[in-house]
Amino acid sequence: MDPFLTTLPDPLSIRTACRTVIQRAHWVSLDFSALPTLADRLPHPLPNLPAWDHPLHWRGTPEQTANYVLLLDALNFCFWGEPRWQVEYGGRTYDGYWALAASLRRALDCGLPLWDPHFLSRLTDAEITALFAGQGTIPLLEWRIRHVREIARGLIEHCRGSFATLIAAAGGSSIELVRLVVGTFPSFDDVATYDGQRVPFYKRAQLLCTDLAGAFRGTGLGCFHDLDLLTAFADYKLPQVLRAFGVLRYHPELAARIDARQEIPAGSPEEVEIRAATVLAVDALTLSLRTRGLPAAPWRVDWALWQLGQNLPPDAPPYHRTRSRFY
């Protein structure tokens, strides 16, 4: 195990659990010798909060924006499929995360108050489905519908209709906000079990914090003093990038299954090892950048790797396919 990996703080007990997984792992290993090549491919400076500024994102009043970002990240999972679900907006066609962002932006442009939990609670299944109209069907549509209802219910019953209430209760700590979000909105409570041990990833809850910081440009409801304590957001694109650069190495049998686009079951040892290795690889990359004297944090390395993943060459090995509402 790389000596680096014992030094980052671990307030959510994610790093400790991931280290235990990787020490017992059968399917996935980390090759730290591949880090310098990948580090050379990252932009410097690393992405910071303005990276969130994008025409497909939306801002209203502060309270509306906070509710919108919560809804966006409650739906921010599992966009893969053949063919991929696509959405057209402003004369362009999007897939993946950007198709989701386009869906919400399109509805908001039509005057639908998606930031209003009372409005959300009155939407029928068919009306929620219509939000995601496009080429093909958004994967895991049933879960999308249930997550919309979960957000509406949680905001009304626990936040007096406003996510800003929960953000205020976190007192400027993204770590505390993660704890509050996973306790209030069950779909964010992203915890796996490996060899009988609890392995938290909290991927969408942690990404929600950096998305808030981006949406508010680090001020007001997006002002957190501890974003650098967050781990990477263990999705399906980062492992693809890390594997393409040789940092993540898969057992030949697992590599063959992923390359054949076979589904990897949610909660399987293979899936948990991939996610745990992703978290630790980004920590190691962060620390190796810091030893070069470069300012780095896992969330900023994550955003950089995710952007790299948006432009991988078509012959790059595919990402693993797990049907999950957690990422």
Ligand SMILES: Nc1nc2c(c(CN[C@H]3C=C[C@H](O)[C@@H]3O)cn2[C@@H]2O[C@H](COP(=O)(O)O)[C@@H](O)[C@H]2O)c(=O)[nH]1
């Ligand atoms: N680890 C990590 N995972 C991220 C993001 C984002 C979007 N954030 C960007 C938006 C504005 C800022 O610039 C942020 O960089 C989406 N995802 C995940 O990717 C997957 C979708 O991928 P594809 O099928 O190719 O669209 C899916 O699991 C989705 O949840 C991130 O930043 N980090």
